[in-house]
Amino acid sequence: QQQVKQSPQSLIVQKGGISIINCAYENTAFDYFPWYQQFPGKGPALLIAIRPDVSEKKEGRFTISFNKSAKQFSLHIMDSQPGDSATYFCAASGGSNYKLTFGKGTLLTVNP
Amino acid sequence: GAVVSQHPSWVICKSGTSVKIECRSLDFQATTMFWYRQFPKQSLMLMATSNEGSKATYEQGVEKDKFLINHASLTLSTLTVTSAHPEDSSFYICSAKENNEKLFFGSGTQLSVL
Numbered sequence: 001q002q003q004v005k006q007s008p009q010s011l012i013v014q015k016g017g018i019s020i021i022n023c024a025y026e027n028t029a030f031d032y033f034p035w036y037q038q039f040p041g042k043g044p045a046l047l048i049a050i051r052p053d054v055s056e057k058k059e060g061r062f063t064i065s066f067n068k069s070a071k072q073f074s075l076h077i078m079d080s081q082p083g084d085s086a087t088y089f090c091a092a093s094g095g096s097n098y099k100l101t102f103g104k105g106t107l108l109t110v111n112p
Numbered sequence: 113g114a115v116v117s118q119h120p121s122w123v124i125c126k127s128g129t130s131v132k133i134e135c136r137s138l139d140f141q142a143t144t145m146f147w148y149r150q151f152p153k154q155s156l157m158l159m160a161t162s163n164e165g166s167k168a169t170y171e172q173g174v175e176k177d178k179f180l181i182n183h184a185s186l187t188l189s190t191l192t193v194t195s196a197h198p199e200d201s202s203f204y205i206c207s208a209k210e211n212n213e214k215l216f217f218g219s220g221t222q223l224s225v226l
Contacts, residue, residue, distance in 0.1 A: 032213065043118065043205045043217035044156070089155065098144065098209050102155045 003027050004092050006103025013110050019077040021106045023090035026071065030092040034100070035064065035075045038087045047088075048075070080110045114140050116208045118218025125196055126226055133191045133221045135206030141186035142208035146215070147179070150203040162189040196225045 005024045013019045023033075031052055036044035050057045050064040050073065057064045063076040077084055087107050091100040115138040125131050135145055143164045148156040160181050161169040168181035178200075180192040189208075193200055205220040 034215070036217070041203075041220070041222065043116075043207075043220040046214060046216060049214065098213060098215060099146070099158060099161065100156075100207075100215060104155045105153075107153075 003101045004090060004103045006090050006106060008106060009104070010107040011109070013080045013108065015080065015082060015110055015112050017080050017110075019080045019084070019108055019110070020074060021088055021090070021108070022072065022074045023092075023103050024070075024072045025092050025101075027092070027094060027101075028071070029094035030101075031095075032093045032098075033064070033066065033073050034091050035062070036089045036091065037084075038089065038105075044089060077108075080108075082110045082112050084108060085110050114138075114208070114210045114214070114216045116206065116216045116218040118206055118221055120221060121219060122222040122224075124224045124226065127197050128195055130192055130194045131196055131223060133193075133204055133206070133223075135189045135191070135208065135218050137187045137208040137210075137216075140208075140210050142189075142210070143186060144209045145183060145189040146207045146209075147181060147189075147191050148205045148207065150205060150220075152203075156205065159191075193223065196223070198225045201225045 034049035035047045038044040048059045048062045061078045066073045087105045090103040117136045119134045145162040147159045159174045162181045162183040164183045170176045183189040207215045207217045
């Protein structure tokens with residue numbers, strides 16, 4: 001049973017456009033939702049994270065929107081740049097163990 | 113953000129040998145570290161949770177006698193792949209939990225078993 005569903009699997013965006021990646025979760029015990037960026041051959045890097053007490057969090061060009069009732073959250077990358085081309089993973093965890101459950105990832109390509 | 117150092121970044125070994133991968137939290141103490149495995153173009157799969165001073169907790173289906181984890185200090189956890197076989201070839205990544213609950217990842221280790 002996949003607890004965090006991520007879509008789309010791949011995404012192509014023009015430079016300057018908005019990239020949107022969506023995730024849905026099933027476990028209502030999840031209370032921490034981070035997004036990670038991964039370049040080939042590297043470990044994931046934490047981009048931004050949100051908790052259910054807020055509906056939106058913005059850091060620079062990256063924004064998380066969170067809908068608790070729908071159990072969905074999304075990553076928006078504004079003014080997308082070729083350097084943003086990478087694989088993005090959403091994740092979720094709950095309770096005191098901080099074990100992350102990852103989505104399957106989205107390969108983002110930003111064309112010049 | 114906090115820095116997690118993982119070494120080596122890549123290793124090639126012969127079938128039947130053992131390989132040790134180190135994960136260090138450089139600027140914070142990590143009572144809990146995690147080890148993941150990632151196949152090409154796939155997501156991260158949690159292998160085990162490493163707790164300082166106690167035995168690791170392994171996920172279902174992960175052989176604890178094959179993947180030995182030692183968390184001897186608050187800044188170091190090691191993963192030893194024992195008697196490695198070609199099917200163990202994969203990208204192994206560690207992460208460490210900072211006090212503010214954020215998880216930071218190492219740069220990963222690409223293991224190739226010949």
